[in-house]
Amino acid sequence: MDTKHRILDEALTLFSQKGYANVYVGEIAEKVGIKAPSLYKHYRNKQAIFDAIIEEMNKRYEEQAGALNINGMNPASDASLYENISEDRLVEIGTGLFLYFLHDDYTSRFRKILTIEQFHNKEFAALYSSQYVDGPFSYQKMLFKLMAAGGSFASADTDVMTLQFYSPIYLLLTLCDREPDREAEACKLLEKHFRQFGRIYGGRQK
């Protein structure tokens, strides 16, 4: 990894731990193994480093959407995958979503930055909501609609179903961001949630 990327990487880590204002340029430089002035050969100023992180994040968001098989243009194409779904598959989807968000190297650090900076301006607030509320919601809601259509799931109000399915994932995700030691506890509770959710809303099992 070249110096420019290593600066971005160390800055991302530091910003995610302390927030933008508490990280000094000299601190980033030290982690990279250079002196502060050298850093200005790669980025115009401190803000430019932060902007580059945001930009990189936006780039990865596209890829992430792809990785999660979201296809906003043609959701019907994914239908076959979810029409007939078992309770185990539900646990698998939920756990996958949880562990992906929790452990993904870049995503998890960036989520912490958004958490810290969310009240600073509306852009950050909107970005946070889009990534950790509205995005997962519309994705999950789409799945439930497909599952209901396939007959393997109850066709209750999908908004509420989605809220009840995703909210525990969200709560435990933010809990583990804050206290990583509680991951095992969270996973145990989460699996119980998925099983019970499956019992409540699950229709004909395949």
Add this chain to the structure above:
Amino acid sequence: MDTKHRILDEALTLFSQKGYANVYVGEIAEKVGIKAPSLYKHYRNKQAIFDAIIEEMNKRYEEQAGALNINGMNPASDASLYENISEDRLVEIGTGLFLYFLHDDYTSRFRKILTIEQFHNKEFAALYSSQYVDGPFSYQKMLFKLMAAGGSFASADTDVMTLQFYSPIYLLLTLCDREPDREAEACKLLEKHFRQFGRIYGGRQK
């Protein structure tokens, strides 16, 4: 309100909007209507203002517990209130919990500070979890146990029930902290959640 308290109040507002590091002593002083040096007659330094906020918060936490009728020493004394409970009462409890946390003047500002500062040190992380995860959990869990004992509610796994009941409140609370404009949307969704939760777990109606 005397100057000392007004300093605390303005500092609380500013810290909750920008975080500790982004608020300057002169800024707090300006809001109060004095010059920065005058502020040092009331508090030893900037950190002392922050510490006073934490202390005040701890004091209010006790009162809050009282307001919510938590009686850890003798939970049975509250039993009569919850033994026979209707779906409407459930909505009332949930909405009350949500609106109390969302709008309480001091609580809501302090929650934002905790949100911003939660990754700074373990004390803040523990405080956040205690106030917005473990506290509400144990309170709500106690209620469900009483309700199950009273026969008005299913006696399912109370941990999962509590998670499924409270997580949507938590998610929508953090959403409204971030985007206050979405409060109406959140309340609508929340009521649907409570009704559906009541249908799922509600036993004999009274």
Add this chain to the structure above:
DNA sequence: GTCTATAAGAAGATAGAC
């Protein structure tokens, strides 16, 4: 591209008059 030296400015805090 990295360094040392240093400028420029911001922010916390103190001194001492009123």
Add this chain to the structure above:
DNA sequence: GTCTATCTTCTTATAGAC
């Protein structure tokens, strides 16, 4: 208790040698 003036320190950023 509040003010103006000032000190000190910290932090960003630049200049210019190598």
